Amino acid sequence: MTLKEAVSRFVKNGDNVGIGGFVNLRQPVATVHEMVRQGFKDLTLSFQSAAMAPELLAGAMMVRPDHCSIKRIELAYWGHEAYGLSPAWRYLAERGMIEFEDWSNYNMSARFKAGAMGLPFIPTRGPLGGDIKNTSRTKVIDCPFTGRPIALLPASNPNVGLIHVQAADMYGNCIIRGTDATCAEIAMASAHTIVTCEQLLSHEVITSNPKDIMIPFPAVDAVIQVPYGAYPGACRRHYYFNGEHIREFLALIAPMVKGGSSDALKAWYDENIFGVENFDDYIEKFSTKKLLADQAAESYHCERLA
Amino acid sequence: MTLKEAVSRFVKNGDNVGIGGFVNLRQPVATVHEMVRQGFKDLTLSFQSAAMAPELLAGAMMVRPDHCSIKRIELAYWGHEAYGLSPAWRYLAERGMIEFEDWSNYNMSARFKAGAMGLPFIPTRGPLGGDIKNTSRTKVIDCPFTGRPIALLPASNPNVGLIHVQAADMYGNCIIRGTDATCAEIAMASAHTIVTCEQLLSHEVITSNPKDIMIPFPAVDAVIQVPYGAYPGACRRHYYFNGEHIREFLALIAPMVKGGSSDALKAWYDENIFGVENFDDYIEKFSTKKLLADQAAESYHCERLA
Amino acid sequence: MTVSTDYTAQEIIVVAGAKILENNKIVFVGTGLPMVASLLAKLTHAPGLIPVFEAGAMGPPLKHGLPISVGDSKTGTGASYMKGLNAAFELTQRGFADFGFIGGAEVDMYGNLNSTMMGDYPDGYQKPKVRLPGSGGASDMAASCERTILIVPHDKKKFNEKLSYITSPGHLDGTPGARYKAGMQGKGPYRLITTKGIFDFEEKTKRMRILHTFPGETIESIQAATGFELLVAPDVTQFAPPTVEEVRLIREEVDPNGVFVKRAAK
């Protein structure tokens, strides 16, 4: 199955879409490009902390609202850490263009975990005390064992989960290097899961150390090898952040927060997404020098022979 | 710290003791031997499925009740699978000598997990429908999100957890090969944790692949290298079950279920536990041929170069 | 295929269990005969069968033979997933297990199983007549697998109107939607295999029903060994005896050491 076919088959208008990775680490960027190319309507996005994935989806809504629209977001954090705030988040929220439900990183991770466990809810302490419990569907109960307040969070079971991993086999058994983030939980919780991977390898190699498998095949519906599939974000053992590119992209959106023109952003989408056939064509636009430098940076601090 | 010191320091009379491993896999046999040698009073034992560990503790109570006593057991299964039922379990339960609370494997694992997560309870579906919910502290509530019944299980936070692992560093970072069973949860849930390991290695080696670490050091209070520490049970990558020895030990207890004499069992404890200084002396009693055969069996089906 | 003339009661159970399993399905395998049946199925009609063992392993090829324990290292080699008990049961609670394959010491007409205690319940719970090992993972499989396959040796004392203790809930009291109302998931007991035949649970009443008799048994002989009234399927047939090849596989390849299948001839 190609990524084009997987997106066409598993992402439907109105879906709740679970986004894997963490901030700009292992975000499902290639899949998001394909979604933008094909268009989408009335999506709900669910994630703990995300960056380029929602930014690309929201940017598309800002330039082509007829083609791409987000209805609702359930999230803990949308921003880019060292690379700055998310201008698209500000644009959409401050104009009242989308619904949203604030949670924390642990809240969202625990909600996916409840979904992955087949439970309708999970208790956590996280949202107690502050306003998150007031603006979300949290139910605070008195614990029947201790008598103290505890929060119950509703499970999150997205219609489709989007996950990028280092390696997988054709059945969907996935190996994740570095932090798992909340990817296994999202994959298990979602009705369908699309996995993109840096390496597609034989079942025998993938299962040679079964404990490396973080997502087992029953949780996965489509596996597509897409090298650099999380770029310009980072992917452990493969490439470090291309911060320059992230900053440049954000700089195209930022003026729109204050009412500026969408022309530059529109041109970016036309060139990088609508004007290309697939994600490989987008990666082709980067200089080899830069791609190799980002690989080298990662291999330096990852300290591992290839 | 020696195992003798660790047991003396961290296992107190009246404690709730969490037992790691699963049936006869990676049971904390060496630690249990040391507990029997030192004696214990009024313990509560908590485990999902266990075999030699509770059998050795209970057998000691059957031959020297003045020196060793179990008060209560919270469990899912006590038996030896292919090697048969547990005669000590039948002996103590059928005579009304201990309290117990039946749970399932998932119930107990989830209860440890709740404890490990710092939560007072965890929801599961497991005990619904049957009698486990009636004979345990399970609370069945109507889910506030779906309206359907769901069970809440109280967390288990043992006073001390006993865990045997393949490898650890001096700080207590533990690598587990093969199934983790519920060892990480028990270690995290327990107020104190005693770890025995086949290999005690440098911090640098243990952390060379951080994702191999299943129990992080803050959860561990004592680490002691004890080769064959789960024997005659199995330990992945190291040795397979010594079924013959397990059967022989059970055969010493079995007659007592029907009122037979305790002489043979007492002789076993005198020879193998009370009559030796430490677990190494017990392992010394096995023939090298047998120990090597159990290593060879494991290395054959584990399929890994040493 | 030549029919075996010296198969044992355990061997026909294993063959029946294997045949009920379907290729490429996920089966949560309890310890003992379910492991033997699953391995036989993998070696015959269901090479793509995906076993889950509660200690943590999913989908091992089992090329090193029969595990002695569901936590056996043999279940780990080549597995597609191997965390621990919580992960295996969470996967099941999430609805990924097509079948759960469990045993029990006592069964009632609705496929509820007891593996906890024999004696006076609830008063004698803390001092049972016979203390059994306990649920293990059976009650979890019973509550969450899509369908369960039960194995209970046929014996009038074990097939009772009322169980001493319901460890693993089946169809509960048989009323419509009883499992759903109790908060459980899945369709409940699908087949029961005993030493005398194969049973299903009648659609409407959820009562145990004879589907196939084993060689040498009749509807009457089976009813006589059962402590409650059995239903009888409209088209009860005799289950074909194991073939020589099936028995050879069990004795020589699946369980050559007689770990779970005893060697005594029938």
Add this chain to the structure above:
Amino acid sequence: MTVSTDYTAQEIIVVAGAKILENNKIVFVGTGLPMVASLLAKLTHAPGLIPVFEAGAMGPPLKHGLPISVGDSKTGTGASYMKGLNAAFELTQRGFADFGFIGGAEVDMYGNLNSTMMGDYPDGYQKPKVRLPGSGGASDMAASCERTILIVPHDKKKFNEKLSYITSPGHLDGTPGARYKAGMQGKGPYRLITTKGIFDFEEKTKRMRILHTFPGETIESIQAATGFELLVAPDVTQFAPPTVEEVRLIREEVDPNGVFVKRAAK
């Protein structure tokens, strides 16, 4: 040790943050300046400091330098634990984090923080005046770490009697046992570091209290930049300016690329 004469406002925050951290303690580190301060602490008085990053890593030696993100691969190399977000937060909820180190866009006198929105709450929640990134893991750290250290740039518009939104609860309304009653764990805000000084929260009232003034600031100048009445500790002292060596460490070793500590001179 020679005192620096060209340190920036961010650099004194980083030095102050580092000094509050204690050796061999576990600190749950939020993104940004807390990461810089933690790395500086590790390079100076607290080599045994154990950072936890919410994406999953605990206890990395950080010998490849400052992470750009709490999910950065640099946090993983040599770590003592690395699962994912749930594991990191569960460890914290279990009570293993001695310190939580978090920032916010707005703070009140009880150390409650807002990093969600500026505007009219609750009516304008769905259409805020300024939409901030959201809690991230800050509210979880606030609810479960033993003590929290807060960083907020000092600005009258950010030090308010009433927050637009309480993202990360501190001492709530300051009443005795308020945190415990709400179901939280830990002692709550321990120190607040701003661009003007260091504050604690007075034992009884849990109200923000000046502890140290930064060079160039006075109790009066700080009060003037604060939207509520500050308490003043009996023994307020001036916080020593960063040394030349501390500033060199920040600029050359901790954050040589100015990822979080901007290069503009004060």
